Amino acid sequence: MQGDLRIDEALTSGDGLLAADLIGVAVFAASGASAGVAKRLDLFGVAFVGFIAALGGGILRDLVIGAVPPLAFADWRYSMTAIAASLAVFWLHPRLARWRRSVLLLDAAGLGLFTVTGTIKALDAGVPPVGACLIGMLTAIGGGLARDLLTGEIPVVLQRDIYAVAALGGAILVTILREVAVADALTMGVSALLITGVRLIALYRRWSAPVAAP
Amino acid sequence: MQGDLRIDEALTSGDGLLAADLIGVAVFAASGASAGVAKRLDLFGVAFVGFIAALGGGILRDLVIGAVPPLAFADWRYSMTAIAASLAVFWLHPRLARWRRSVLLLDAAGLGLFTVTGTIKALDAGVPPVGACLIGMLTAIGGGLARDLLTGEIPVVLQRDIYAVAALGGAILVTILREVAVADALTMGVSALLITGVRLIALYRRWSAPVAAP
Amino acid sequence: MQGDLRIDEALTSGDGLLAADLIGVAVFAASGASAGVAKRLDLFGVAFVGFIAALGGGILRDLVIGAVPPLAFADWRYSMTAIAASLAVFWLHPRLARWRRSVLLLDAAGLGLFTVTGTIKALDAGVPPVGACLIGMLTAIGGGLARDLLTGEIPVVLQRDIYAVAALGGAILVTILREVAVADALTMGVSALLITGVRLIALYRRWSAPVAAP
Numbered sequence: 032m033q034g035d036l037r038i039d040e041a042l043t044s045g046d047g048l049l050a051a052d053l054i055g056v057a058v059f060a061a062s063g064a065s066a067g068v069a070k071r072l073d074l075f076g077v078a079f080v081g082f083i084a085a086l087g088g089g090i091l092r093d094l095v096i097g098a099v100p101p102l103a104f105a106d107w108r109y110s111m112t113a114i115a116a117s118l119a120v121f122w123l124h125p126r127l128a129r130w131r132r133s134v135l136l137l138d139a140a141g142l143g144l145f146t147v148t149g150t151i152k153a154l155d156a157g158v159p160p161v162g163a164c165l166i167g168m169l170t171a172i173g174g175g176l177a178r179d180l181l182t183g184e185i186p187v188v189l190q191r192d193i194y195a196v197a198a199l200g201g202a203i204l205v206t207i208l209r210e211v212a213v214a215d216a217l218t219m220g221v222s223a224l225l226i227t228g229v230r231l232i233a234l235y236r237r238w239s240a241p242v243a244a245p
Numbered sequence: 246m247q248g249d250l251r252i253d254e255a256l257t258s259g260d261g262l263l264a265a266d267l268i269g270v271a272v273f274a275a276s277g278a279s280a281g282v283a284k285r286l287d288l289f290g291v292a293f294v295g296f297i298a299a300l301g302g303g304i305l306r307d308l309v310i311g312a313v314p315p316l317a318f319a320d321w322r323y324s325m326t327a328i329a330a331s332l333a334v335f336w337l338h339p340r341l342a343r344w345r346r347s348v349l350l351l352d353a354a355g356l357g358l359f360t361v362t363g364t365i366k367a368l369d370a371g372v373p374p375v376g377a378c379l380i381g382m383l384t385a386i387g388g389g390l391a392r393d394l395l396t397g398e399i400p401v402v403l404q405r406d407i408y409a410v411a412a413l414g415g416a417i418l419v420t421i422l423r424e425v426a427v428a429d430a431l432t433m434g435v436s437a438l439l440i441t442g443v444r445l446i447a448l449y450r451r452w453s454a455p456v457a458a459p
Numbered sequence: 460m461q462g463d464l465r466i467d468e469a470l471t472s473g474d475g476l477l478a479a480d481l482i483g484v485a486v487f488a489a490s491g492a493s494a495g496v497a498k499r500l501d502l503f504g505v506a507f508v509g510f511i512a513a514l515g516g517g518i519l520r521d522l523v524i525g526a527v528p529p530l531a532f533a534d535w536r537y538s539m540t541a542i543a544a545s546l547a548v549f550w551l552h553p554r555l556a557r558w559r560r561s562v563l564l565l566d567a568a569g570l571g572l573f574t575v576t577g578t579i580k581a582l583d584a585g586v587p588p589v590g591a592c593l594i595g596m597l598t599a600i601g602g603g604l605a606r607d608l609l610t611g612e613i614p615v616v617l618q619r620d621i622y623a624v625a626a627l628g629g630a631i632l633v634t635i636l637r638e639v640a641v642a643d644a645l646t647m648g649v650s651a652l653l654i655t656g657v658r659l660i661a662l663y664r665r666w667s668a669p670v671a672a673p
Contacts, residue, residue, distance in 0.1 A: 067617070073668035075624050076617030090523070095304070097313035099525035100581075104590030111589070121671050153314075161325070162318030176395075181604075183613045185397045189281070189290030196289050240287035243335050309518070311527035367528075375539070376532030390609075399611045403495070403504030410503050454501035457549050 049108075052148065055141035056109055057116040060085035062138060063178040064120035070182045074121060080181050081117025082110065088173030092149050092166055096156035135234060143226035145171040146198040147219045150205040160206045167202035168195060193233035193240060201226035263322075266362065269355035270323055271330040274299035276352060277392040278334035284396045288335060294395050295331025296324065302387030306363050306380055310370035349448060357440035359385040360412040361433045364419040374420045381416035382409060407447035407454060415440035477536075480576065483569035484537055485544040488513035490566060491606040492548035498610045502549060508609050509545025510538065516601030520577050520594055524584035563662060571654035573599040574626040575647045578633040588634045595630035596623060621661035621668060629654035 063084025067077035086103035093101035103109050149170025153163035172188050172195045179186040188195050201222045208218040232238070277298025281291035300317035307315035317323050363384025367377035386402050386409045393400040402409050415436045422432040446452070491512025495505035514531035521529035531537050577598025581591035600616050600623045607614040616623050629650045636646040660666070 068671045070613065071670055072613075072617045073619060073670050075668050076614075077671065079617055079623070094308055094522055095314055095318060100523055100584070100586045100590060100594075104523060104581075104586055104594055107587060107589035110593060124671060153318075156314070158314045158318055159321060161321035162314060165324060166314075166318055180394060180608060181614060181617065183397075183611075185284065185286075186290075186395060189286045189293055189395065191287060195293070240289050242285055242287050243282045243291065243338060308522055309528055309532060367532075370528070372528045372532055373535060375535035376528060379538060380528075380532055394608060397611075399498065399500075400504075400609060403500045403507055403609065405501060409507070454503050456499055456501050457496045457505065457552060 051140075051144055053108065053112045054137065055144045056085045056112045058134065058137040058141045059145075059174050060113040060116035061120050061134065062175065064117035065124065066178055066182045066184075067117075068121060068124050072182075074118075077121045078114050078117040080178055081120065082113045083181060084174045084178035085113035085116070086110065086174065087177040088145060088149070088170045088175075091173045092152065092170040095166055095169075096153055096158060098152070098156065136231070139227045139230040139234070140223075142171050142194065142198055142230055143201060143223035146201050146226055147205055147223045150202040151209070151215070151219065154206065154209060160210070164199060164202040164206055167205065168198045171195075171198045191239055193238045194230065196240065197226050197229040197233065200229065265354075265358055267322065267326045268351065269358045270299045270326045272348065272351040272355045273359075273388050274327040274330035275334050275348065276389070278331035279338065280392055280396045280398075281331075282335060282338050286396075288332075291335045292328050292331045294392055295334065296327045297395060298388040298392035299327035299330070300324065300388065301391040302359060302363070302384045302389075305387045306366065306384040309380055309383075310367055310372060312366070312370065350445065353441045353444040353448070354437075356385050356408065356412055356444055357415060357437035360415045360440055361419055361437045364416040365423070365429070365433065368420065368423055374424070378413060378416040378420055381419065382412045385409075385412045405453055407452045408444065410454065411440050411443040411447065414443065479568075479572055481536065481540045482565065483572045484513045484540045486562065486565040486569045487573075487602050488541040488544035489548050489562060490603070492545035493552065494606055494610050494612075495545075496549060496552050500610075502546075505549045506542050506545040508606055509548065510541045511609060512602040512606035513541035513544070514538065514602065515605040516573060516577070516598045516603075519601045520580065520598040523594055523597075524581055524586060526580070526584065564659070567655045567658040567662070568651075570599050570622065570626055570658055571629060571651035574629050574654055575633055575651045578630040579637070579643070579647065582634065582637060588638070592627060592630040592634055595633065596626045599623075599626045619667055621666045622658065624668065625654050625657040625661065628657065 060081040064077045064081035066084070067080040070076075072080065086101075086109060089109075090101040090103050093099065093103075146167045150163050150167025153166040154160075158166060175188055176186045179188075204225060205218055205222045208222065209215075274295040278291045278295035280298070281294040284290075286294065300315075300323060303323075304315040304317050307313065307317075360381045364377050364381030367380040368374075372380060389402055390400045393402075418439060419432055419436045422436065423429075488509035492505045492509035494512070495508040498504075500508065514529075514537060517537075518529040518531050521527065521531075531541075574595045578591050578595025581594040582588075586594060603616055604614045607616075632653060633646055633650045636650065637643075
């Protein structure tokens with residue numbers, strides 16, 4: 032099982048996918064670091080919140096599927112990317128405001144990618160379909176949840192618009208495509224694009240989930 | 246060890262105990278979903294807080310005893326029960342107010358049941374007695390702790406009345422009865438009833454734990 | 460791997476180091492219990508926050524390196540020390556004010572010790588150097604982070620002065636000394652003293668990490 036996971040990591044990391052994975056890490060780290068700067072945390076605090084925002088979801092995923100040590104500690108490129116992106120935000124944040132639109136785009140891409148790799152890793156580790164979908168979604172939203180808890184906020188993912196639901200839908204699609212034996216590369220590409228697309232349309236059209244009647 | 250755990254799960258889940266276990270999950274999910282509705286979370290947020298309140302303690306327990314993937318992800322009935330109960334609260338909550346007394350009763354039953362199964366699973370996994378008692382108590386209170394952290398509150402279990410202490414006392418009783426080789430069914434029944442009973446009496450008589458002198 | 464860990468624990472716990480380890484646990488428990496008393500938590504809440512402040516970092520470390528059940532549950536001396544120290548603070552806290560200076564000294568010693576043992580355990584479990592340094596630092600700061608989250612505060616370690624950075628520097632030193640095959644006792648002694656010393660100088664000279672320009 033561990034062996035398979037490592038092979039899977041090698042496959043998904045070896046090619047252009049490693050770059051995509053690290054872009055997701057960098058974008059999520061930047062979101063955490065921005066929250067830290069806004070809360071007036073010090074240099075360490077900004078880097079720490081960035082690290083957790085980028086890698087917290089993956090650490091949780093790896094603990095839950097028994098892949099220890101988690102990839103965040105087993106491969107230095109993940110932690111170094113998260114820390115470098117956080118430090119860049121710390122020093123450059125006044126100049127980053129104009130990139131806001133790009134960051135939202137990259138965040139949607141990160142959401143798609145983290146969901147897809149999380150779901151596939153869980154399936155490969157032998158988790159049944161329903162559990163694997165939940166783990167895939169948690170991989171994508173876990174870091175943002177931890178970021179908000181560390182900075183004293185009620186997690187934004189619980190409060191507004193379509194974010195986690197896009198991830199959950201994509202995780203279900205991954206699981207179905209796997210079941211009918213579609214090739215992994217196709218499954219991953221289609222599902223990640225779908226999640227990213229739904230997220231971007233939800234942003235553009237201001238879709239949001241209902242709140243309970245009072 | 247893993248094998249024994251699975252057998253133990255089969256035994257405790259196979260019979261009427263599965264129903265009891267799922268009732269505990271449903272009640273704790275309802276408590277989480279109610280907290281989410283009160284904080285004006287959206288549909289996803291309500292379901293998520295319900296899921297964590299119901300299954301967070303068990304996920305922590307399974308990680309700590311090395312039973313991966315945790316039961317919450319390995320058996321779809323757990324997650325689906327938690328989500329169904331949360332959605333019911335989301336849509337029906339105005340009509341649920343009159344059930345408040347029943348919910349407190351069921352919550353006390355859930356406290357007893359989660360403590361007992363948590364302690365026994367830890368002992369079966371080879372955890373020594375003191376650690377098993379702590380894990381049993383954490384199984385029962387962990388979900389409520391996570392619910393309060395997600396909704397921005399200092400956990401209520403740390404602040405008022407007799408709740409966790411009843412769980413801890415029951416976990417100690419389970420461990421002692423096991424040590425003297427009482428049959429499992431009797432151990433579980435007596436201990437769960439005792440925890441539930443103490444919790445209900447504490448509610449009725451407004452017992453509370455002392456606060457430090459200023 | 461598990462076997463080596465247990466041997467390592469026996470070595471580091473068997474001698475005078477067990478006493479040092481438990482002093483660290485007691486001091487961190489006292490810091491958690493004091494925070495609980497200040498927030499008017501009840502007796503259970505104070506003991507619980509003390510337990511988590513003392514043992515939360517080590518539990519996280521053990522989960523991440525796959526040493527289950529974590530030492531906090533596998534060895535009763537750890538939990539009992541944490542609980543005893545918390546109860547002492549609950550009952551004696553008005554008389555503890557005059558010990559404030561000693562507590563800061565012991566806290567700095569705990570920081571050094573927890574970082575060093577955390578880093579070495581991670582390296583022994585086969586975690587690569589960068590990951591082991593991060594795990595060592597998390598072992599030392601994790602409990603304080605959890606203490607602050609449980610009591611509704613943004614973690615103090617993210618906000619002010621030199622604390623985690625001293626731990627991270629010490630973890631890097633441990634890893635380098637190990638790499639060049641310095642004897643473990645020397646590595647641990649030198650690194651723990653360095654962390655403690657830097658922390659105390661930072662306190663005395665009011666060093667603090669920079670905050671981002673607005």
